Amino acid sequence: xxxxxxxxxxxxxxxxxxxxxxxxxxxxxxxxxxxxxxxxxxxxxxxxxxxxxxxxxxxxxxxxxxxxxxxxxxxxxxxxxxxxxxxxxxxxxxxxxxxxxxxxxxxxxxxxxxxxxxxxxxxxxxxxxxxxxxxxxxxxxxxxxxxxxxxxxxxxxxxxxxxxxxxxxxxxxxxxxxxxxxxxxxxxxxxxxxxxxxxxxxxxxxxxxxxxxxxxxxxxxxxxxxxxxxxxxxxxxxxxxxxxxxxxxxxxxxxxxxxxxxxxxxxxxxxxxxxxxxxxxxxxxxxxxxxxxxxxxxxxxxxxxxxxxxxxxxxxxxxxxxxx
Amino acid sequence: xxxxxxxxxxxxxxxxxxxxxxxxxxxxxxxxxxxxxxxxxxxxxxxxxxxxxxxxxxxxxxxxxxxxxxxxxxxxxxxxxxxxxxxxxxxxxxxxxxxxxxxxxxxxxxxxxxxxxxxxxxxxxxxxxxxxxxxxxxxxxxxxxxxxxxxxxxxxxxxxxxxxxxxxxxxxxxxxxxxxxxxxxxxxxxxxxxxxxxxxxxxxxxxxxxxxxxxxxxxxxxxxxxxxxxxxxxxxxxxxxxxxxxxxxxxxxxxxxxxxxxxxxxxxxxxxxxxxxxxxxxxxxxxxxxxxxxxxxxxxxxxxxxxxxxxxxxxxxxxxxxxxxxxxxxxxxxxxxxxxxxxxxxxxxxx
Numbered sequence: 001x002x003x004x005x006x007x008x009x010x011x012x013x014x015x016x017x018x019x020x021x022x023x024x025x026x027x028x029x030x031x032x033x034x035x036x037x038x039x040x041x042x043x044x045x046x047x048x049x050x051x052x053x054x055x056x057x058x059x060x061x062x063x064x065x066x067x068x069x070x071x072x073x074x075x076x077x078x079x080x081x082x083x084x085x086x087x088x089x090x091x092x093x094x095x096x097x098x099x100x101x102x103x104x105x106x107x108x109x110x111x112x113x114x115x116x117x118x119x120x121x122x123x124x125x126x127x128x129x130x131x132x133x134x135x136x137x138x139x140x141x142x143x144x145x146x147x148x149x150x151x152x153x154x155x156x157x158x159x160x161x162x163x164x165x166x167x168x169x170x171x172x173x174x175x176x177x178x179x180x181x182x183x184x185x186x187x188x189x190x191x192x193x194x195x196x197x198x199x200x201x202x203x204x205x206x207x208x209x210x211x212x213x214x215x216x217x218x219x220x221x222x223x224x225x226x227x228x229x230x231x232x233x234x235x236x237x238x239x240x241x242x243x244x245x246x247x248x249x250x251x252x253x254x255x256x257x258x259x260x261x262x263x264x265x266x267x268x269x270x271x272x273x274x275x276x277x278x279x280x281x282x283x284x285x286x287x288x289x290x291x292x293x294x295x296x297x298x299x300x301x302x303x304x305x306x307x308x309x310x311x312x313x314x315x316x317x318x319x320x321x322x323x324x
Numbered sequence: 325x326x327x328x329x330x331x332x333x334x335x336x337x338x339x340x341x342x343x344x345x346x347x348x349x350x351x352x353x354x355x356x357x358x359x360x361x362x363x364x365x366x367x368x369x370x371x372x373x374x375x376x377x378x379x380x381x382x383x384x385x386x387x388x389x390x391x392x393x394x395x396x397x398x399x400x401x402x403x404x405x406x407x408x409x410x411x412x413x414x415x416x417x418x419x420x421x422x423x424x425x426x427x428x429x430x431x432x433x434x435x436x437x438x439x440x441x442x443x444x445x446x447x448x449x450x451x452x453x454x455x456x457x458x459x460x461x462x463x464x465x466x467x468x469x470x471x472x473x474x475x476x477x478x479x480x481x482x483x484x485x486x487x488x489x490x491x492x493x494x495x496x497x498x499x500x501x502x503x504x505x506x507x508x509x510x511x512x513x514x515x516x517x518x519x520x521x522x523x524x525x526x527x528x529x530x531x532x533x534x535x536x537x538x539x540x541x542x543x544x545x546x547x548x549x550x551x552x553x554x555x556x557x558x559x560x561x562x563x564x565x566x567x568x569x570x571x572x573x574x575x576x577x578x579x580x581x582x583x584x585x586x587x588x589x590x591x592x593x594x595x596x597x598x599x600x601x602x603x604x605x606x607x608x609x610x611x612x613x614x615x616x617x618x619x620x621x622x623x624x625x626x627x628x629x630x631x632x633x634x635x636x637x638x639x640x641x642x643x644x645x646x647x648x649x650x651x652x653x654x655x656x657x658x659x660x661x662x663x664x665x666x667x668x669x670x671x672x673x674x675x
């Protein structure tokens with residue numbers, strides 16, 4: 001198991017190298033750099049600009065810049081954000097936590113609703129309930145996330161029940177602990193719903209299909225034949241087997257949520273990693289872009305790894321090492 | 325011939341019939357945008373910003389458009405003027421346009437001839453442009469980006485997947501590493517980076533093609549991977565070996581023996597992945613990184629709805645492009661499901 005994890009983490013290295021190099025090339029292709037707006041201001045002295053250019057290696061071709069940046073990263077220095085005037089590591093750390101919180105909420109929200117719905121839809125197959133749920137799931141899967149977010153903002157503005165954006169209120173710093181928690185939760189509701197609805201639909205559909213597959217299995221017939229009660233058959237035998245394949249999607253769902261949060265964060269002005277990435281691309285804040293792309297990649301690989309490990313844990317028939 | 329049969333079967337199913345009809349009419353509307361739209365994409369009227377949808381009434385022997393007066397300019401509130409309306413003329417003259425780039429015409433389905441009146445089926449936006457007209461013109465961009473993008477993706481996916489599945493060996497190894505690399509990258513992030521690098525090198529009217537190419541460049545990896553697996557399986561068949569021993573060129577084998585076997589998968593996969601392109605364009609334009617003004621696209625129109633004024637004053641008609649995206653996506657999804665059931669019910673697990 002440990003060897004497997006190590007091998008997977010090792011594949012991260014070429015991936016991260018490749019993607020950062022790609023981003024570096026792409027950003028150097030774009031005309032101008034993060035100094036362009038500064039140069040446009042008249043009151044900034046030429047000497048200062050030149051000093052910064054040399055410090056960041058901006059006067060050199062992209063591969064020299066890349067080499068320098070790589071050297072810094074290996075020493076744990078992710079660089080400095082020009083727009084925010086903060087070390088990139090601090091900035092990312094802050095944002096990562098907010099995005100993580102949102103992803104976690106959306107994740108719990110979708111699973112808690114989707115699993116019972118999927119089970120019920122499978123148990124009452126072809127009933128009115130099943131059909132309504134199927135139609136709703138279809139609809140939910142076809143609504144673009146950012147449009148859903150937009151509609152939710154519209155709803156919030158019309159009713160005044162929810163804040164229009166942000167992760168905390170203006171007077172957050174002056175609240176007590178409980179009020180702070182409540183405030184955060186209040187701000188989290190809309191993004192969670194916007195992000196979670198799509199995954200509710202997909203998880204529910206997978207759950208229903210798995211459940212139906214398992215009901216048809218022979219061991220279920222055996223369990224019924226030996227006189228077990230229907231509830232015991234459904235929950236002890238069917239549910240446990242049906243939920244198994246979903247556990248692996250746990251990891252995938254996680255990695256997907258982190259990168260999927262980008263649009264929702266932008267529409268709902270939730271200060272997370274996606275929003276940071278978007279803004280720094282617009283401002284050509286190179287080091288922030290690089291670091292957040294790296295973070296996104298890392299999360300994706302980590303999520304997939306988590307999926308494989310969970311699958312191996314939940315299903316002893318799967319051996320990770322013997323795969324090749 | 326086979327395709328014709330499939331089409332007949334699609335239309336014989338209620339869901340297939342509905343979704344195909346919806347899609348066909350959407351595309352027809354996009355093609356005939358010039359005729360359907362009463363105004364051009366950028367015909368502003370700064371005296372009528374955020375105008376609500378105009379009422380169409382029947383009177384004096386024809387359809388008429390209710391006249392409105394601006395009651396409260398700060399809140400953009402309009403009130404109908406009792407008893408005042410303008411005649412709505414069908415098949416009438418409006419702005420000039422070209423059919424197929426050859427003939428000039430100025431006929432429109434409906435216009436208001438009276439210079440004082442305007443017809444806003446779906447209201448107007450922040451500069452008084454007709455949302456309905458922009459919706460119809462935007463459909464051109466938003467709908468055709470999917471078709472074009474999926475064609476490029478399918479071609480690249482087939483070439484890479486087919487060749488690496490067929491030849492195997494080192495080519496296969498490296499092609500699959502590239503595919504894995506593409507699949508491991510967060511798509512939207514890459515899209516943003518690509519766009520910021522490419523955009524300054526192109527004029528705004530070329531943006532459409534830049535976006536198509538970008539979306540296709542990101543999307544081909546998944547298709548290539550599945551096609552490689554399928555090609556590997558097809559390769560084992562005796563008829564492929566027979567063709568090989570007869571000395572046929574690999575490319576001919578790919579085209580004549582492998583491609584027909586993949587066709588049904590390709591058709592279903594394409595139908596189910598077009599929504600991805602529609603959504604991709606919408607997302608990019610929504611972020612202000614896709615189609616630029618003065619062109620219209622559904623995503624771009626939605627981005628203008630992202631305004632506190634719109635939220636508070638309930639200008640709901642500015643959200644109609646979102647409804648249009650939703651209808652397109654759901655129609656494609658339903659059609660894809662119907663096609664999949666018809667072509668091969670076993671595919672359900674794979675797609």
